[in-house]
Amino acid sequence: MNPADDHNLHARLMAGAAPDSPLYKEVKRLLTQTIQAGEWKPGTAIPSERQLSARFHVAVGTLRKAVDELVQERILIRQQGRGTFVSAHNRDRMMFHFFHIQREDGDKPAPDVEMLSFKTGRADDEEAARLGIGVGDRVFRIANVLSLAGDRIIFDRISIAKALFPGMTAAQFKNRPSTIYHLYQSAFGITVVRSAERLRAVRADPEVAQLLDVAKGAPLLEIRRVALTFHDQPVEYRRSLVDTEHHEYFSDLAKS
Amino acid sequence: MNPADDHNLHARLMAGAAPDSPLYKEVKRLLTQTIQAGEWKPGTAIPSERQLSARFHVAVGTLRKAVDELVQERILIRQQGRGTFVSAHNRDRMMFHFFHIQREDGDKPAPDVEMLSFKTGRADDEEAARLGIGVGDRVFRIANVLSLAGDRIIFDRISIAKALFPGMTAAQFKNRPSTIYHLYQSAFGITVVRSAERLRAVRADPEVAQLLDVAKGAPLLEIRRVALTFHDQPVEYRRSLVDTEHHEYFSDLAKS
DNA sequence: AAGTGGTCTAGACCACCAT
């Protein structure tokens, strides 16, 4: 068979295909779509590469190239001999990919989260811009204090669109068995796949100073994170204030 | 030919090969080695994939898999129709991969570097640990102020091992035509391939406050970066203090 | 033993660039 003909054939068959897009990109799009549609649930195995290559009428190598990219984006996880799995949000994943604070000696304890408040409100300019919603749209605002090895180190303010998390309750948030992103995934079907963070140094205002037990005006590290799901759609806007007296933020770029 | 036999054959032929290491990893090692040995200079094209696959007696697909990884690590750069090139340090690369400060409006001007001092000294505990050298070993220490759009925003202190940069002079550093990493590469054959950064918020001490024109005790963002060459060997330790009043550090993880 | 992902081969054709 002529590979070019095959390419064109499928390009025509696949709805929404970009013109001249490589076949493996189309396959990747179909895989992503199938995951988003819920046909394969987080934590479960997708069909084998041989089965999928038959289903999409492509060679195994082409299928593998599509899966390769999704594995790199941490949407899929390969395990030799076992299968390929839709990645689920658990504590390990959160710690590895979304929690960038460690003790100055390099030790990286998991944080204890204590919820301070859970409120509804209307998006201000910044929330609207970061979440891609309209000013005045309804949002949930959750405030937390995170402790590392018993010490209160981080003050977190989370903003999420009510439309994306319909019916979320304070109890649901407070009593979640695992991480916050696990809650988003398991209860609302929203998978956070990556985040973008911007950092600056600020002075502690009186309330936060008391909360974190630092001097008023002490320098704190402010992290503003937008968490994104598929297609870079924003899901959560989070402002964190970190006491970096004995802790630090690490950024190990370009390795993973 | 039996691919397994071929694998074993080459595994035996290749000096320094790890046991049971895939063939493409060996090819990758040979490519890296050849670059480090200087057979292919930064900015120049390496032989074509077909030529290299013949040279290493592997299929083109295997050669490509090795090159794929080096491209991802930004050691090689592919250009369709032109060839594959050993990546050279230029201003664009520095801005994209090693300079993470931008204006709060998202604009990202290139910094002007003004050298304040160039001294020799002996490594203290921290320098020794970060640079992988002995306490008391000779180091160069260079202090710079970086301006963005005319405003002094960053105070930089660089420490490098004298042994790695023999005969470096202040003039060489001050009059370099391009970036600092370009100087390391072109004059000393040292290519920085990635960096690891740790951040915290600190108070401006009086000297730095004057230098950056901020209030004494104002919060500054401290960045401690270790720049690494091949095999994660440390090359440079840099402490930066950033005025984040109107600028911010960005960390767009997991995209590239 | 059967099934999965991981490696490797060999070769075709396409897209792009320089000449």
Next chain:
DNA sequence: TGGTGGTCTAGACCACTTA
């Protein structure tokens, strides 16, 4: 036109897991 990287195919065998 000739050379380069980019895509795709088809199939073999290896490494690993599970039952």
